[in-house]
């Protein structure tokens with residue numbers, strides 16, 4: 594991460610403080626916003642003033658509608674729509690997102706200005722009272738036969754049902770704490786959550802089993818925070834480019850190009866996960882499946898990191914070509 598003072602990255606003269614930062618109101622979103630602000634102020638000490646930033650909590654459609662699958666209420670971008678509107682209306686100056694909740698195409702006038710260092714991208718299993726102790730040799734052995742797993746994610750559902758066709762999945766939404774309490778209460782035998790969210794909230798101890806990215810391919814952008822800004826705001830774009838994490842930028846470009854090339858709906862289970870190899874090459878794993886786990890196609894590609902987007906598009910096209918057409922209808 595860059596340190597020190599970057600005069601060129603200062604907000605343009607005459608803009609005036611505070612800078613208004615838009616965020617959702619969940620504990621995880623607020624944590625991510627404060628984390629982002631701590632990175633900005635480390636780079637730009639003049640912004641360390643308590644009055645330099647103003648947090649604007651914005652409720653999104655995704656927050657308001659808790660009783661249905663996102664896929665059934667319009668899918669992509671539901672956690673960002675109202676935040677994009679606030680940016681375009683100049684009610685905020687930039688916004689903090691979980692990258693995996695951000696659609697791959699930004700609306701006109703908005704850019705994804707930077708991505709922050711990735712937290713662990715893997716998914717974890719949260720066990721309820723009726724489960725056996727975790728078995729290091731088999732991540733799903735702790736789940737009793739026929740158990741109902743709480744998840745609203747078709748990506749997690751398809752992969753767990755592919756591995757364990759005896760299980761069933763039930764709808765669970767709400768923020769991380771709500772989901773944990775529903776599993777603790779025995780409403781579901783277990784649930785699957787992003788380890789990144791648990792870690793950031795200090796709840797890592799709840800992760801009974803961590804699934805490696807090959808066994809459960811994470812969502813594109815999982816564990817990465819992305820910052821959006823108005824395209825015309827050169828000064829803020831410059832400031833934000835100075836805090837960009839290069840590795841997160843490369844892997845998220847690959848994962849998001851992959852997702853964009855597939856052009857699936859929220860009903861299509863899609864996983865995309867990239868990492869940089871020790872030699873500097875980029876390794877991208879992609880997955881497409883049916884929600885019930887009756888079809889699952891997983892493929893990987895390795896290539897030069899500067900060609901992250903091309904690799905993503907190539908893998909997306911290749912998986913699409915070999916999947917049943919109705920998955921993308």
Ligand SMILES: NCc1[nH]cc(CCC(=O)O)c1CC(=O)O
Pocket residue numbers: 691692693694785786787788789790814815816817818
């Ligand atoms: N869709 C909700 C959401 N968006 C980002 C995270 C976790 C943090 C991250 O992946 O960056 C979560 C919760 C979850 O999937 O468990």
